[in-house]
Amino acid sequence: MSTPGQEKLQRCVSGALVRFAHEPGPLLEILHAVQNELGCVPAEAVPLIADGLNLSRAEVHGVVSFYHHFREHTPGRYVVQLCRAEACQSMNAHALEEFVRGRLRIGFGETTPDGRVSLEAVYCLGNCACAPSMMVNGELHGRVTPERIGELAREWGVPA
């Protein structure tokens, strides 16, 4: 008997397969569709996708794990992607990074214990003339200052 979680997963994967399996080279499209719906590509989705595309589990897992964008676990409600690339470094992204880690009390690749905020490193958001930059749930922020991070952290409900 399948749990409600598994049912949702199966529905999501078969939906993505129906939409994209007929296209050439559809695996990334399917992984995007699954992650957009579930917030991640859970390990249990891998065999289902592999079956649907007549690939091995290893092939699908290899693709999921190759790309930084795909994650195996649900992230926090707010995904904070802080740019670490050169243009942001030239505007002191290092110090900003220290500030964010201190404010959120987590490092890159981690989620706050209450599941509110995940912190991720990214390498260039194409906002290099308005550095330093970060993206929060797909929304781009430029000329970011510690003060602005402080305001946002309050909005995210991070205890001071």
Add this chain to the structure above:
Amino acid sequence: MSTVTVYVPGDASAASVGADGVARALEIEAAKRGRGVRIVRNGSRGLYWLEPLVEVVTPVGRIAYGPVHAAQVPKLLDAGLLDGGPHELRLGDMAAHPWLSSQQRLTGERLGVVDPSSLDDYLAHGGYRGLEAALAMAPADIVRAVTESGLRGRGGAAFPTGIKWQTVLDQKVARKFIACNADEGDSGTFSDRMQMEGDPFSLLEGMTIAGIAVGATQGYIYLRVEYPHAARSLLRALQAARERGYLGVNLRGSGRDFDIAVRLGAGAYICGEETSMLESLEGRRGEVRVRPPLPAIKGLFGQPTVVNNVVTLATVPVVLARGAQFYKEFGMGRSRGTIPLQLAGNVRCGGLVERAFGLTVKELVYDYGGGSATGRPIRAVQIGGPLGAYLPAAEFDTPLDYEALAAKNALLGHGGVVVFDDRVDMARMARYALEFCAVESCGKCTPCRIGSARGVELVDRIIAGRTNGARNGARDIKQDINQDADLALLDELCDTMFNGSLCGLGGMTPFPVRSALKHFREDFQPSPGAHAPSSNAAAAAASVRVG
């Protein structure tokens, strides 16, 4: 009173500094005052220190105000913004702004000017004239025009576009592809993003011309997932182009078929390398392919494929509409036409500067950039992204063209220039280049996968060795000898990566590392006090408070 048209950029960078809020505030405040406004979300003109830049259409033309913050909107409206009234933020006619009027915008001619969601606006500003011309030509003549224009790949490799097209045209097979590389991952670059957000139809037109020229019927845009604004802009444009018969079966009644799909990447820098991009488009790990065969002979799904960058393809309509000769007259030496340079990082006036090849670094950084954003002396620029060389201030007379930079062991790449002030620690930048390579390596070849990791360790040791003697003033001679040996080893490692890597990631990471070593040697050597961690951290903390 009649409805006033107001332009508020929908560009991602403009949005990142508050343009969406400005647009909302304008709507609300205009309604309160009983004024009808039509807000157009245009692209950015590329003067980013002035964003959000609002332009109002008045009887005497478009009048600009910037940078506008949402909180200032009520007062701006009271001052008569909707009629072009005076205010301290009023900039007047942007076309006459010296930062823009001194540029030669060809590829980016319509950026910030047109409504990117409107095909009619595109047509009204000279759009699809290149395609019209191409449809009246034989495929070989289209390719010849592109070759004669001297256009070279703007993604970084600078390979002559026409020659690549000719190779694909020569392949006598039924299925060919156009693959647009929109995986703009280099730090300091954003011209692809601006083009896709601000003038998406120019890319679609360029790809359609490429398809007709080489006999391809399907195009793919491989777009990085970090660019959601560009994705929305492209999808809107694709739908409009299909509805109006500029894409699809029998486009414009020409008897030719061509369509385009957008495929999203997934946060892998290496997928900007053309063969790993093709692997990714096929739904696999983005590991580079061994060449030959060239993608032009055996590319996407094993078929002949034109792989070009966004700016390259968006420039093709200019060549076809205005002629190869027109385009070729811009530029210097073997670098023909214009190049959209992107000025970024620690610079006062950053943004997009499209000029004929030949502008010097000094002109770009000081005349356009106005010096550093922090007001401190500029110590270095990095040109061409994370795999590009660092140039010291003494080399700023170098012209920004492919050959002149190559002669300095540097490269133009995708045209991004990142400015650093005198607080930059070049040993840390060298370490970062190697760290980035380690993070982004696809893992297929050893020099890149292992070399980058060993390089990070080596630079860490060199950085640790810098403080030799810093505390007690007495230098340890043995430690100095070790430092020299480590520097020699780093150079040797760069040599291995340069010569032994399969693709540009491992092969070009030595550029930033070696240029840092060459021009900023002092940052790698023991110098008591100067690089003590405590003073660095204090400087960093102080500047963040200022910033």
